[in-house]
Amino acid sequence: MQIKLIPTPDGITEWMAIELHGMISPQEGSSFDGKTLGTICWGDRNNVYMIIGNQTLEGKISKTDRPLLVIQRSGDKNQDCGEKNATVKAVIRKKIVFKTRPRPLVLSTAI
């Protein structure tokens, strides 16, 4: 079997990844479509915080060790040779990695 990787007509653009520890899943019977994931707050020295509900994730912007090709499955099949295609949508070179477990957001009452 062969799966040919084809580029998008626009060429390879650059995307970004957000890496979270563990799984996120919507409530039963619903989906994430159109919903808010969280709010990213930018700190100094590439530190990034994301508030999801009452939890905070701490992370960093980092470069990937090697480029990551973003490949999308495609149902197209070349009738002559049974060859399948998959599209290389983008390449990822940067990601925000949230390595730590979520921590409760603690707010001081004194503003």
Place this chain on the structure above:
Amino acid sequence: MNRFITKTKTPSNKKETPQKRLQTGTSRNESTNKKNDSECNVQATPDVQTKEESLMSKLQFAIRNNDAQFTFDTLSTNRPFDNAMNKIMTKVEFSSSFSDPTSEFMLLSVDESVVDAFKESQRLTIRGESTDEAVLCTDNATFPIKVIESATTVLLLHNCLDAPDSPTIPNFEFESVDGKCYSTGELCSAVDVLNVGRLKEMLREQELRWDWKDKEEEEELLKGYRMNDMLDSVQMSVGELKTALVDLPIVKFPNGRYRYLSHKFRGEMLGLIAQLLDEDSIEDVRFESISFSGLRAHLPENVPDTVIQWFLQTRCEKIADGSDDRYQLPETNLIRDFAVVLLHEVGSMPLRRFSELLNKILPIGTNVDNAVFEGIADISDASFGKIITYLGPEDLPDTVKERMLHLFEYRRLWTMEQLRPYFKDVYKSKMAFDKYVVLNCEYSLSETNELLYCGVR
């Protein structure tokens, strides 16, 4: 306390206006002062907690309603945000098609050279049967793919986020999560060995036999494999496959199908060519000058034109005198081909008997130097004289380790130079083969301090 905070959400907060919030802020300050005044007063604690709950709710409300000023003011005075927090905050939302299968992607970690190859319009193809570990091939190289098991969730954004310049007024930016990753793979280093085993197995199923005219005349056009058929099963790049095909007795027919020439076919054809070389009356089939038309005129119909062309192109050398159709046939090539045909059935035989047989078959006057058998057979001493053993790479085990074991079983000690010719079909780089031997083979030292390899680790 944190658990307590997360539970509380007063309905009145949802309709709160900024003005009200300001008032609340004031009362919060008052409350804080009161708290300071009565630090030792246990009775005051529930009130403080209520204020905290209220603050959390207000923050959630502010975020929901894009009130950047309040969100910034609240967060920037709290840990861990208090450390040079940027006034731009980015709200990340899932796209409306996030749960659609088209938003699912595979991530493949590759070398920069692979990205460059792709940008240069080189073909990238994932190959392998369902039972294989997949490989990614560029035009000339093959990279095994290792699937990475991970407990992380990877979300994909079409834009590259970065810490924005901090403006004077807090503000929200909006970004969309456009996809998720369902699988992650990593490209390993390019393989330096040609996977010829499956290729040979496949092509030998439909090899061209000497008696093909009688048995398969009607299905002649259907036998054999096209390049794409081979690539479907063989995990090689197009360039590597072409290289592997050159080394094997494989002929490409005009219908685009490749076929393996059986040993019997080659033996019969070579026998006829040797007879033609012996005939003084045939002037256009001689060692020093041989032509397609000469061979075609004298070889039977079951030797297709394509096979004659293959013989001329792979076993002969073109004469550079301007004529298109004249070749010379080096004696060594004919001798080696005959040796393969004679020895592959019997495996080994006394050298004397072999030489007698060879002399009977070869054209009169052909000189045989035993060095010509390097890489296809080995001559060793036995109690009754010398014996020659067939070790043609074409018929040796196809994986490097198995082939090594086979050779070490045949003979205990080998130098690197002695081993190398038996791997010419699988290793295209001398350096790669030497590296394999150094890393994987056991060795001892000879009396002259020469490295002698004696086993595989």
